[in-house]
Structure formats: structure tokens, C-alpha cells
Amino acid sequence: MEARVATADQVELTTIPACLRAAAADAASIEAVVDGDVRLTYAQLDAEVTRFARAAAAHGLQPGDRAVVWAPNSSRWIIAALGILAAGGILVPVNTRFKGEEARYAISRVRADLLILDDDFLGNNYLAAVRGDDARPPTDQLPVPALPHLRAIVTMAATDDAVAVSFDDFLASAEATPTAEIDRRIAELRADDVADILFTSGTTGYPKGAMVTHGSNLRVDEAWSDMVGLRREDRYLLVNPFFHSFGYRAGLLACVIRRATMVPMAVFDVDQALDLIQRERIAVFPGAPTVYTSILQSPRFGEYDLSSVRLAVTGATVVPVPLLERMRRDLGFETVITAYGLTESCGTATVCPPDTDQHRISTSCGKAIPGTEVAIMDPLGQLLPSGESGEVVIRGYNVMIGYFEDPTATAEAIDRDGWLHTGDVGWLDEDGYLRVTDRIKDMFVVGGFNVYPAEVERLIAEHPAVADVAVIGIPDARMGEVGHAYVLPKRGSTLTSGELIRFCRNKMANYKVPRRVSIVDEFPRTPSGKIQKFRLNAPA
Template sequence: MQDWTVHNALTEAVVRHPNKRFLICNEQSISFKELDEISDVLASALLEEGFKKGDHLAVLALNQFEWLYTYFAAAKIGVAVVALNVRYRDSELVYMLNNAKVKGIVSISEFQGFNYPSFFDGIRDRIPTVEKFIYIETGTVCSPSFKELISRPLDKQRLEAAKQTVQEDDPVIIIYTSGTTGKPKGTLITNRSILESAKAQVDHLSIGEEDRTIGCLPLNHVGGITCTIHCSLLSFGSVVLIPEFIPETILKVIDQWKPTVFGGVPTMYIMLLSHPEIKSFDLSSLNICIIGGSNVDPELCRAIELQLPEAKIINLYGLSESSGACILSRLTDSIEMVQESIGVPIGQFKVKIVDNERKALPTGEDGELAIKGRCVAKGYLGLEEETEKVFSGDGWLYTGDIAYLDHEGYVVYKGRKKEMYIQGGYNVYPVEVENILLSHPKVAYAAGIGVPDEFLGEVGLFYIVPKQGQTISSDELIAYCNQHLADYKVPRQIVFVNHLPQTPAGKIQKTILKQQYLAQLQ
């Protein structure tokens, strides 16, 4: 029996449907066979450039063919892709590249006015392990170029030898998730764990080769790489890649390509459904609408039902540590059930609810949600203590989320045990933002909480105590954060205060800040 690896899954698709269109983007398409052949050439070229099993190759790009050429090429030779967000800036990129000891970077040259070649040239001395800078666009001066790498002759014998060394327990992608220490944690997702999550989702939702999925969730997130790409790979379906989420673009793509599956966070649905010209587009092909990132609001459910009456609404719960989806609504669930519960464990995965001592709690009692199954990732890169806290020795993943099980085995999500909030579908940990704010020369103390927002679900509200004698404005702090953080982490609200509530040990009491905020709303 062959190992359950990403490259073997692609080979199976080539054997079954070699010329079927798998990826579609900007009027171009790539078949399973073409993806396999191009990634073979790139994998061979990477070997020639000195990459070997166990190395890490960062990808900083939009949802585009080159991202996936690189991913599948790296998977074939046992090189783990370090998935980066195009919104990351210096503090995040420098930390992640060093933490992962990245050997090379495949990057776009520009995004929204940000010049990546100039940026990386300016920080080379701060990322000493990075030997190769490979830019996707033609015209960018670099050696080797991406175009040149995929034009080289294939060393088939060397490549086949490398493929034979790849095992299902080897990391295939590293996705960074922020931690309560303020430092992002690199989740080691393996060949087996990513495929197990995707296969469980495919089987649970009866996704087949006739299905076509909109690929608008970023590929550096499990929503994009697992729930979209690998689900379509294993079901022999197809994906319409969307480089950047623009509501009108999505509506036009649905009208043109007639996809059957759309997956997004609530904010995406709100933006689409509120588009003034939505009635002029034919959206009737959609029969599954998957919503991840937070509970489905009843009002949003009603809006989806109104605009997409033929579509089944599905809740999806998953995280980087579970490699993708692990809990989903059933296709037979009523709209009331979708609003009340995030669903049931899929595949052979198991769930339990535990107390603070990690003892199982009875049905109906709130506690921490724990997941067990072959979808669980390997742990965190270089963080043994954090890994031991979250990934137990007997296979359980402790999520830090609060939930309870009802009498029918459905998981009812209550909130987060951690301080993390979800802004527009992106996870944000206040401590990471606080660390940036505290690096500002005029800031003495900073404390952030997530507060409700009608459009984004939650946004960051940060309380600031300026240093004595210093005057600072909200605009100045927001501009400062924009220089150092992804835009979705930048505070949306800043409140200046003279002091922050503290415990006798000197820790800021964020529960009091939350209570004070809620009291103001009453």
C-alpha cells in the first residue's frame, strides 16, 4: 500500500482524470496532468538548486497557479512549504522566516503598492538562513527566476528517488497561527493529516467529480489549501481560483463558471449578499454554502436563503491544528440546527468536552472542546512546551474553545477560552498587537479585547496608557501598526486611559475591561 501522501493523491487524480480541468484562474485552466508535469519540473529544479527533504520553502503569493506549482513540487521532494500571507509585514515575516529556518522564498513582486524585492533586499541580514529569492513575475531581476525553474529539463531519475523518501507523517505545509505568548506558532501539518481532513469533508458532504468550488479563501490558510484544494483533488473536482476577494469578481465568476460549492467566512457572505447588483448575476448553480470562522448568525442564514434558495448552508469548524475541517453540519440539518450548532465530528474523528483538569464532562455541560483523529497536526515547530499543552500524548487536540455536546451528539459552540478574536474571518491575538504597540516610544501600557462589530463580526479595541508627558493620537498608533502588522490585526478602535485595571501580581485584568465595555452599551 502506498503512503497517504499529497504527491500520491495527485498521481491518483492523473491516472483517473488526466485531462480534466482542475484549476481555473483568469480565463486560464490547468488539468491534473499539467499540474503534475509542471510541478515535476519545478521539483527537479528545486533539487538541482540544493533543496532536500526536511528543508523549508516559503511561499508569499496570492491564490494563483504558481502557489500550487510550488506546493505540489515541494511535496514531491519532502520540502515543507511555509505558507505566508501577502498582508504580513516586517515583524511577522522576519520572525516566521527565522523560526522556520527557511531556505528559500517564492514570492510575488508587488501587492497593493508593497515592493517585495526591495523589502527582502533590505532585511537580508536579518534572515540569514534564506539562500534563494525566487520571484514569480517575469521582469523581476533575480536568479533563479520562477519562469526559468519551470523551463529546465526534468531529471526524472533524481526526482523519482526523492519521491520515494516522502512519508505520510512528514510535514507538507507549515501554517502560522498566533499564540498567547505573542509569537506566532508554526503548525506542522503532515501529508496524512491534511488528506484525512479533506477526505472526511468530501465524504461528509458527498462532494464529487462534477463539483466545482470557488477558491477565494487564501491558500496560506487551511480553508484554502485543505477545505478547497485538497477536497477538490480527492474528489476529482475543480477549483476556480480567486487571487483577491472582490465581491463583484466573485459574482461574475459564479455567473460564468457555474460552481456548486462556495466556502467563506461570514464577512465574505455579507459583502456578496449586500452587493447592489447581485440580482443581475445567476447564482443558481450553488448548492452548498460552507460558512467557517464563527457561528452562523440567523440574519445571515435568512439572507443566504433569500438570495440562494437552492443552496444548503453548512457550518464548518476547523483550525490549523486539525489541518482543516473536523466538525461540519449534516446535509440533512434544518436551518434551525445550523443556527444552533456547528455540527458533528466528521469521518472517524472524535470529540469530547473537558473541564480545566481535562476530565470529560457530561452532555450539556460547557467545557473545552477537544478533537482526536488522524487530522490532528504534528505539533508546533520548535515549541515543545506549547506542543505538549495543546497536543496530548494520547492523540487529543485541546482547542481552547468552549462548547458543549447536546443529546444528539451535535457540538454547540459557546466562545473562545483564549483571548483571540476573529476579525473578518482572520484570527487575531491581542497580545501580538500589544507587543507592537508597546514598541512605540510613546506607549507605556497596551491592552486589547475583541468587541462585536456588525460587519466584521469582531474588531480589536485597544486601551492605551501613554508614557508620562507624552501626547499621542489614534491615527499615529494605527499608522505605526500598519507598518508592522497585517492589516486585519491593526486596531479598529483605540481608547486612551490613565491606568488599566491590574491584579495584585501586576497583570492587566482584561475581564474588567470587557465588563466595562459591555456596561457602556447598556
């Protein structure tokens, strides 16, 4: 089939690989990535990405196939992610805090063909976690019975595991695929092709994969960059994890669009972050509120020169006003901006532009990005006027095309008129600035990460001594919110809170683990038997 031909500008605004190719042409010598000893210009990054894409194709990755990256922020994460896209694949980032069961579910759900992981991140053996408890001795076949679709597992570092190949050895296989094949695949990508699937937990207790296209990603992140004021050659400290929309879309992709420099951090550490800001002259430093709170609590932040930071962007349903004031006053950040979005809205729905007055920056999440709509809806589906409170709904090019192979959940999230129902409660002022005040759903936010009680409850219920469980979010000075589990033990058991917390740490990501556990004799219930969670909140 003959490749479609388009002008350079049309191609750049169409797909992510084409955007990188354009950056390699017009910003060839600008630093694209700084990661320890690794320093890559945009020309060099494009070459490495093309080499990865050739290797992926050599291992059988076809356009439309899914490829998972389960690793912390690094230059290799960037190369792998963009390489998957250049090969025509669909990128599926997986949370580095996931335990084996959670990761296997995501990998299996999308039937991934390729898996790239860091096998020793924070001492975790991800290969063993992928195999699960039913692992068999290595053979010529991947010993992952639950994941028969996997063609290859790539480890970020060297490995002697018989079922995996190291990153360097994987790249060596690129010679089997001509560069022209990747050129052809990039040329044939379309704006409405799915680029990535990011998992978001759901009220059913199982994560759902939100699908977003190349075109939506580029339009949203270009709008985000315009509104916050991200500039060419800005040096951007990427502390937000790449498996999250904030790090991947408003971070990695925004940098490629703007030709900014990516400085990834694998794990947020206060002293390391302060050192990087000073040494690399960081200009842009977005993060969850917890990031800035941790820095302000450090007795050493005054020892570092933070004067290079021009822009800080934070986002959550509620950002404390005193924190925003201290970021300006004590950290000296020139511009502090708040924003709001969901995985299902391509990570961004509203942003406070830099010229927003300080009161609105401190009290609102901003206004809808250009070309999209944010509205407030009542329970009957009627849109409400400014000043009235109801469910926040979003419509436009930033709304996902749906959940992967889940039309029922998609229909529940996006109504017939195209409105994405967020489950958040808020109101709009007369100028369209959004205030989020509450949540319809049970979801709570721990240090910037969404936690859905149904998912945590499902995993806790697997403990043999648990008869019933209810999880709620409670306020926490450092993390914003944390989980509190109320557990009804089975008759005759001697379950303790410490035992249950240890169980949770082996079953779920750390941010999902309840910080408190209360053993109860009974639950307050409705006449139909449903637990009344609002009555659990009072003693907490």
C-alpha cells in the same frame, strides 16, 4: 537506496504528490485549475508540478527542507505548493497580509531554503520587506542578513532584482534534474512525513508553526469532502486564502482528492466573484461569513445568475443564524453547511453533513469527522456529559504532530492523553453536535482570521510613546469582531489614536490593526498588577 513499492490505491491515500499523480491518471482531461487565461487539466497540472519540483531540486531543495510561499491565490501558488511537496520539501505558506517583520520571523523560524513570493501584490514590495531595514546593496549573496539559510528567492512575475529569479527562469532550471529523481522522491515519501507547517499566532505574542503530515491532510480532507458532499468535476471558487487551512486544506487539497476544478481568486471582490460564479458555473462556494455578508450588501447581486451554486460552507465560532437563512433564501444556495476547526486540527474538527436538519445547521458547528473525537472537558481534565459546558477538546488523526521545534508549546496544547485543547468553550448535544459559545483565550476573529491580542500588544508596545497596552475584541456588524486597543502613553508624550493606528498599519497585517484606540490614564488591575480586560469591555 531502493524505492519502496506500493499499489496505486495505497500510494494515493498516503501522500499528496501521489494523490496528484493518481488524479493525473484517472482524471487526465478534467480541468484542474482555471485562473484567468490559464486553464490546466489534471494531466497538465501534474506536469507543471513535476517541472517545478525538478527546478526546486536543481536549486538545492532536499527532502525535509522547508520552502515558503508568500503570495495570493493563483495557479502559480498551486503549482509551487504542490511542486515543493513533490520534491520532498515541507510547504510553509505565509499570510499575504503580513508585514516585513512578521514574514521574516516565519521565514527565519523554519530556516527556509526556498522563498516564492509575489513582489507586487496590492502594491507591496515583498522583496524589500524580506530584506528589512538593514538591507545592503545587491551582491552575489542574498542581501538578507537575518535569513542566511535562503538559497533562492523566486518572484511570481518577471524581475530585474539581482537577488531574485523570475518564476519562468526558475522553471527553466528544471532541465538540471531528471524526472526520475522526482519520481524517486515521491515514491519514498511516507504518510507520516511532515507535509506543511502553517503558522498560528499564540498567546505568547509570537506565531507558532503547526506541523501536519501527508497522511493526516489526506484523511481529513477526504472526510471533509465526504461530509459536505464535494463531487468529482465540481467547480470550486477558492476565495479563502491558501495560506489558511480553509483555503489550502479544505480547498486546494480537497479538490485534488475529489478531482474538482480549482478557480482561485487573489483578492475577494464582490463583483468579480459574482461574475466568476456566473461565467464558470461555480458549484461550490465556501467562505468566511464576511464573504456572504458582503455579497448580500451589494445592490448588484440580483443581476447575476447564481443558480449553479449547490454548496456553500462557512465556519467561525459563531455564525449568525439570519445570515444562514439569507444565504438560502436570497442567494438561492441549495445547501449551506457550517463547520469548525483550527490550524492545529488540520483545519477541520466538526462538520454538519448535508442531511443535517436546518435547525442544527443554523445553531451548531456539526459533529466530529469520522475516526476522530470531540469532547468537552472541565478545568480538572474530566470529560463532561452532553449538555454541560466546558473546554472543547479534540483527539484523533486530525491533530497536528506538534509545533515546529517547540516542545513546550506542544505539551501545553496537547495533553498526555492526546487531547488538543482548543481554548474554546462549548457543549455537545445528545447526538454529538457541537455548539461553541465562548472562548477561554483572548483570541477574537476578524473576518474569518484569528487575532491574538498578545501578538498585537507586543507590536504596539514597540511604539516609543507607549507605556502599556491592552487589546480586546469588540463586536462589528461587518467583520464579526474587530480590535480595540487601550493604550497608556508614557508620561509627557502626546500620542494620538490616529498616530497609533498609522503605526500599526506599518507593523502588522491589516486585519490585526485595531479599529479603535482609546488613550487611558490608567488600567484596572488585579492586586498582582495584571490588567483586568473584562473591565475594559464594558465601555466598548
